Amino acid sequence: MNEYLLEIYNRPNVVNLATNENTNLINSIFDFIVIGSGAGGSVLSKELAEQGAKVALLEEGALPFPWETSAFRSLLKLYRDNGFTGTIGKPMIPIPLGRCVGGTTVINSGTCFRVPQKVLNLWESEFGLIGINNENLQDCFSKVEREIHVEDADWNVMNKSSDFIRKIFTQKNLPCLPLRRNTHNCQGCGMCCYGCTSGAKKSMEISYIPKAIQAGLFLFYNARAKRILLSDGKTAKGVLIDVVHPTTHKVINKVEIKGEKIIVACGTMLSPLLLKRSGIAIDNPNLGAHLTIHPASKISIELEDNISSWVGIPQGCYSTALEDEGIIFEGVAMPPDLGPSAVPFSGNELIHYWKNYKNIATFGFMIKDSNEGSLKFNIKNQPIYSYQLTKTDAQKLKKAITFLAELALDENPIQIFAMVTKQPNIIKSKDDLNIFTKQEHVPSDFECMAFHPLGTCRLADSPEKGVCDSNHRVFGTKNIFVCDGSSIPTSLGVNPQLTIMALATRLAQILKNL
Numbered sequence: 001m002n003e004y005l006l007e008i009y010n011r012p013n014v015v016n017l018a019t020n021e022n023t024n025l026i027n028s029i030f031d032f033i034v035i036g037s038g039a040g041g042s043v044l045s046k047e048l049a050e051q052g053a054k055v056a057l058l059e060e061g062a063l064p065f066p067w068e069t070s071a072f073r074s075l076l077k078l079y080r081d082n083g084f085t086g087t088i089g090k091p092m093i094p095i096p097l098g099r100c101v102g103g104t105t106v107i108n109s110g111t112c113f114r115v116p117q118k119v120l121n122l123w124e125s126e127f128g129l130i131g132i133n134n135e136n137l138q139d140c141f142s143k144v145e146r147e148i149h150v151e152d153a154d155w156n157v158m159n160k161s162s163d164f165i166r167k168i169f170t171q172k173n174l175p176c177l178p179l180r181r182n183t184h185n186c187q188g189c190g191m192c193c194y195g196c197t198s199g200a201k202k203s204m205e206i207s208y209i210p211k212a213i214q215a216g217l218f219l220f221y222n223a224r225a226k227r228i229l230l231s232d233g234k235t236a237k238g239v240l241i242d243v244v245h246p247t248t249h250k251v252i253n254k255v256e257i258k259g260e261k262i263i264v265a266c267g268t269m270l271s272p273l274l275l276k277r278s279g280i281a282i283d284n285p286n287l288g289a290h291l292t293i294h295p296a297s298k299i300s301i302e303l304e305d306n307i308s309s310w311v312g313i314p315q316g317c318y319s320t321a322l323e324d325e326g327i328i329f330e331g332v333a334m335p336p337d338l339g340p341s342a343v344p345f346s347g348n349e350l351i352h353y354w355k356n357y358k359n360i361a362t363f364g365f366m367i368k369d370s371n372e373g374s375l376k377f378n379i380k381n382q383p384i385y386s387y388q389l390t391k392t393d394a395q396k397l398k399k400a401i402t403f404l405a406e407l408a409l410d411e412n413p414i415q416i417f418a419m420v421t422k423q424p425n426i427i428k429s430k431d432d433l434n435i436f437t438k439q440e441h442v443p444s445d446f447e448c449m450a451f452h453p454l455g456t457c458r459l460a461d462s463p464e465k466g467v468c469d470s471n472h473r474v475f476g477t478k479n480i481f482v483c484d485g486s487s488i489p490t491s492l493g494v495n496p497q498l499t500i501m502a503l504a505t506r507l508a509q510i511l512k513n514l
Ligand SMILES: Cc1cc2nc3c(=O)[nH]c(=O)nc-3n(C[C@H](O)[C@H](O)[C@H](O)COP(=O)(O)OP(=O)(O)OC[C@H]3O[C@@H](n4cnc5c(N)ncnc54)[C@H](O)[C@@H]3O)c2cc1C
Pocket: 035, 036, 037, 038, 039, 040, 041, 058, 059, 060, 061, 095, 096, 097, 098, 099, 100, 101, 102, 103, 104, 105, 107, 108, 109, 110, 111, 112, 113, 193, 223, 224, 225, 226, 265, 266, 267, 268, 270, 274, 315, 451, 452, 453, 483, 484, 485, 486, 495, 496, 497, 498, 500
């Protein structure tokens, strides 16, 4: 943490509720209470604070500083439930989430894409979102890109997996380009997903939140919104907060905070839960439904050389070679204290994988999903998300594996590991690849992860189609809004953080005039 951040996060308007400092601040009436400090909540808070509004930003997690130097320890500190969040179904799909000041942006890879035009067209035709078009969003995207310093990744600091992948794509005249990322002076420490220790990644805790604090924002952390308090069925008057212990996350106190407008920005998996707990929009069938996730997987390629792929930018390049089929390839690499265990192998194969991890190049891919999951409650009334990978989407994952394996085999690797549970899942030759291709695979055979949950409080022109109107206001309420990944109406096919931030910028302009 540099001196500038140290000074900012020690200001009196930054309050650790768990240590009860300055609780008198919470007795004021705020113009806006924003719940959740991720991509949506932080951008909106900063824009509102700079307009002169009195804004309280509530965050369940703690400050992410000081950074951990081990990925494993960062996982325990910065990830919700130590990284064990996800969906129930076939297969079960882990969906990691950040829980700290800055939200999931603190632990993301930094890749930045604008929403594709064809997705905007769909939002207009299917959901009547006429105001959310390229023309209106252009300035919002440009503003966000300036604030978080979006630039092309530098090939000189990419990891060696990326060099290998670039070679196998370009020698077949297939596209392989540097990704755009929110970084400045990135030296490739490889810790993007575990809190960027160098401060090069301009995630929310480094970019938007300090500026918001400078503009007078009140940041309350270790502050989990338990319920939105209503004065009547339609109007919110404040928020009941569970003050949580920074490491055990147990409730240690309760406080109330009052506000004129409440913005829910807890992220796609948690915003519908808070609304449900508060009795808001409970009759709307879209609440908690329409979950899309971009199922993702990877292949690992064992090479002769030591490439230590955890050194350098892990996600620095991508390929649109199969974009028309809804598949995007992107770099992926995990540090040695986590990577070797996240694979579907056992016994000697797993030992071999561990021992030779330094020789393993990985490349990932994600698909624009055709199915939707939804929030449900188990018999103990605990929330769970169900999501079923379709046969069509499973075939897309298989297509991505075989496509990459075929390209990689031209370089005579020692072997290729496919992340499927059904054997054979190790490919050493074209014959092995033929056997793999001909084999029947069902969705539960694929080991997937997902990083982009969207859609559970989606925007639309009517409550029959969505939870919020095009101004992000929850249908049937006067002063309750949602602004995060859950507002995004459909799967994007590209990484979502920039779109969430651009929509938050747009919402700040709308709220100014409401
Ligand atoms: C490993 C990983 C890599 C990723 N890489 C990329 C990438 O390269 N590019 C990209 O575009 N996207 C990436 N993403 C996804 C991206 O980071 C998210 O889409 C984005 O951060 C979502 O923003 P959000 O505002 O919806 O929620 P979040 O950023 O998740 O923020 C929500 C915040 O709300 C807090 N909260 C929840 N409930 C409460 C409550 N009741 N009270 C108070 N606070 C609460 C949470 O603790 C959290 O801090 C990645 C995600 C992961 C996990």
